[in-house]
Amino acid sequence: MKHWLQPGFWFALLIVLGLGLWPVFTREASTREVGFTILLAMTMAVSLNIIMGYTGYVSFGHVVFYGLGGYVGMYLIGTWNASLPLAVLGGGAAAAILAFLLGKAILRLRGAYFALATIGVNEAVRTFISNFKPFGGPTGIELQFSVYKPYGGATQALWLTYYAVVGIAAFAVIFSYYLKTSKFGLGLMAIREDEDAAEVLGVATPNIKTLAFVFSALLPGMLGVLFFFKNGNVEPGDAFRLHFSIESLVMIMLGGQGTLLGPIIGALGYQRLRGALLTNNVMIGALPLKDFQLVIAGLLMLLIILFIPAGLVGWLRQRFPRSRRILV
């Protein structure tokens, strides 16, 4: 029970809920969109942190779970007229099943081989779905406007998906913290530090690695459904964009991998910076600063990797040992 009194956990939950409920009071579509983007990024980062930060396996192609979940959900809604909650569960289940099947196979690979394999899986699924007729092949799935009717029209449906994302983000924080403080989480961290030693000491490594992979895939699968439902259409190029999962990696690195607060702060910082870079009118010579968004993000990432590899939270924990009591 002591874990749940930890101020760091409540701080994390407060960030997510505060950010999430802000647009509910302002009732503005623009703040809602900003909130949606940030919460989506946070939940992706918190989920990826389970396999990457806690377990030490770098899943480069993690976007595959988001894309597949999104596709399955859109298919359920578009073809079978499923309700949104059912589609979200379907998307999450599809992602979890894929992670389970993959986990047994590719989690045997270590280090860079695992990272390469996840890239390969993402590309294989993307190219397969581009050819898969029930999912619309290269053009994807487009929803009819009438699917939003049962939710009280498109505007109401947008708010509904937003509430769902807030709920999932809050759940992600609680779940991630629960995993971190549980015996299961200790097993994951033992694998991260030394997998062979963990196995000798009685950690059932293949099983708990797979389970961690499934946990880290579940929420991205559900988020995919919500995002593409809100969007109204899904295409292979959008759903399986490798860059998206690498951005999640950057957010985790920014905040500090293996911590609860790290991915949340990292996602918030990264998205705010990206927003500021995309919406300003500063000019560098003849070219607008907007065009250099990617360059600046890349430079920032390089500086962090080279000089503060532990990320913000990790750095604070190293620099000020007393802060470890609150920064989880």
Added chain:
Amino acid sequence: MNAVTLLTSLVDGLLIGVVYGIAAMGLNLIWGVMRVINLAHGALIALGMFGVYLLFSVLGLNPYAALLLVALLGLLAGVVIYLVAIARVINAPHLSTLLATFAVNMIIIGLATAVFTTTPRDLGFSLGSIRAGPLTLLGTRLVAAAVTLLVTGLLYAFLYRTRAGKYIRAVSNNRSAAELMGIPSSRILALSFGIGTMLAAIAGGLIATFFSFTILSGSVYELKSFIISVLGGLGNPLGALVGGLILGVLEGVLPLAMPNTWVPVIEFLLFILILLIKPSGLLGGKQ
């Protein structure tokens, strides 16, 4: 499907396959020597394409003379990238070097997109074609294959006949032992990264002589390089050439049996299968 179509596809596949091979060789050399997967590889291939394109269309240089210059610039760029972005994290966990090279990729692509935009480019360069029996072979492709084989030969001569090459092999075998023998390992690592980058730039330059491209085209060839490296064995440069030939032949012949869009599906499935069954590659790589 008759024998002539099959033969044409096969030869086309082999000719493009060696060029893929040289791109993968760069990736493979870097992995073999320093255990770094260079995620900036695609961006460097694209820079090679643009280098040849600019020298040809702006300065009017012959594309193959331009290629020589691009190769030199590639070598230099690789050394700089190594010193700035990788040297500090060379002993850190894999994630650091993966992300560091990806950051370099973002910087290059970001800058180049701002300057060149993503409009497709085409060299519009031709060397005519040669008829050999029932086959018609494009001159640019033949020269590209010949250049690739020449570069591979030179690389081997360098690795096996020179002192620096010997150092590279020593560092790739066992870096700490090499250091104890007095080999300046940090300089050798920088040189190896430079050579790997040079190979990427050469591959890009050669591809630009016969395909149109954009600044983002490099990523396609980067993914192909991953597949080839795994086919031939990560860390085994000659394996890359064989892997390239296999991939080229698959790309030449598979479209005769199935729709074109299924070919990448088969390629990536093959990639995952080989990683799972024999991660050291078909020819066996370095462990």
